[in-house]
Amino acid sequence: DTGVSQDPRHKITKRGQNVTFRCDPISEHNRLYWYRQTLGQGPEFLTYFQNEAQLEKSRLLSDRFSAERPKGSFSTLEIQRTEQGDSAMYLCASSLGTGVEKGNQPQHFGDGTRLSIL
Amino acid sequence: QQQVKQSPQSLIVQKGGISIINCAYENTAFDYFPWYQQFPGKGPALLIAIRPDVSEKKEGRFTISFNKSAKQFSLHIMDSQPGDSATYFCAASSRQAGTALIFGKGTTLSVSS
Numbered sequence: 001d002t003g004v005s006q007d008p009r010h011k012i013t014k015r016g017q018n019v020t021f022r023c024d025p026i027s028e029h030n031r032l033y034w035y036r037q038t039l040g041q042g043p044e045f046l047t048y049f050q051n052e053a054q055l056e057k058s059r060l061l062s063d064r065f066s067a068e069r070p071k072g073s074f075s076t077l078e079i080q081r082t083e084q085g086d087s088a089m090y091l092c093a094s095s096l097g098t099g100v101e102k103g104n105q106p107q108h109f110g111d112g113t114r115l116s117i118l
Numbered sequence: 119q120q121q122v123k124q125s126p127q128s129l130i131v132q133k134g135g136i137s138i139i140n141c142a143y144e145n146t147a148f149d150y151f152p153w154y155q156q157f158p159g160k161g162p163a164l165l166i167a168i169r170p171d172v173s174e175k176k177e178g179r180f181t182i183s184f185n186k187s188a189k190q191f192s193l194h195i196m197d198s199q200p201g202d203s204a205t206y207f208c209a210a211s212s213r214q215a216g217t218a219l220i221f222g223k224g225t226t227l228s229v230s231s
Contacts, residue, residue: 004161031217042124042207042221044163056218091161095217104150104211107219109161 002026004110006092011115013082020078021113025094032075033093033107034067036060043091043109049075050097079115087117121145122143124222131229137195139225141208144189153182154217156205156222165206166193177223198229 005024013019025032029103030051035043046065048056051072061067064083069075093107123142131137141151149170154162168175168182168191175182181194195202205226209219 023162033218034221040224042209043219044221045218052171058218076227093161095153095216104213106152106164106167107217108164109154111159 004092004094004108006110006113007092008113009111010114010116012118014118015082015084017082018080019076019082019091019115020076021090021115023075023077023092023110025074025092026108029094029096029108030072031095031097031105031107032069033095034075034077035091035093035109037089037091037112038087046077082115082117084117087115089114121220122208124208124225126225127206127223128226129228130229131198132197133198133200133229133231135198135229137198137202137227137229138192139206139208139227140190140192141210141222142188142190143210145210145212145220146189147212147214148220149213150211151182151184151191152209153180154207154221156207162207173198195227198227199231200229203227203229 007022032049034046037043049069050117064080067077089112091112093109095107126198152167153156153165156162166177166180184191207224208222
């Protein structure tokens with residue numbers, strides 16, 4: 001399978017704990033995105049990388065959230081001091097970046113990490 | 119502020135019928151409009167996408183109709199099948215505002231056999 005891979009698929013943790021999720025994009029894709037999806041809602045954008053550079057961050061991404069893509073390949077999303085409101089599905093997507101003049105390219109999603117805060 | 123409004127929230131269609139889902143957007147800078155299909159426990163899967171230089175795009179049983187002046191676009195699923203039962207999301211993005219997709223709230227489609 002050469003799609004976007006996310007690990008773990010499910011994470012249950014107590015309030016106040018730190019959690020880290022991993023995303024492996026499609027191998028030739030240089031753009032990587034993180035979204036959050038709550039029940040009954042569409043995904044909401046969190047942050048985006050082109051190669052290893054973090055180019056956009058949503059206002060939804062509080063100081064407790066940090067994302068990295070150290071070598072421009074896989075990415076990690078860490079949530080510190082988790083709160084009840086952090087319970088959601090965290091989705092990763094990847095796409096090719098061909099330059100702004102050619103417009104946005106299709107984003108392909110992984111199956112997400114479902115986070116439950118006790 | 120909801121930039122992409124999707125309707126209906128839920129839809130029930132007979133097998134073989136046509137499913138129609140509508141979306142309206144506010145930001146005239148949007149220039150890419152994809153539709154995603156999502157099954158329970160899975161991530162959204164790209165179905166079909168359109169750019170505003172065309173008014174219609176068809177791929178198999180799926181068609182996007184796009185009305186730039188009305189700032190509306192819709193997904194038509196022809197010959198709907200029980201396997202099409204899923205949640206569908208429209209989305210939009212703008213080169214000017216970065217590449218983040220702005221999603222609608224979704225439509226849950228049930229195709230009865």
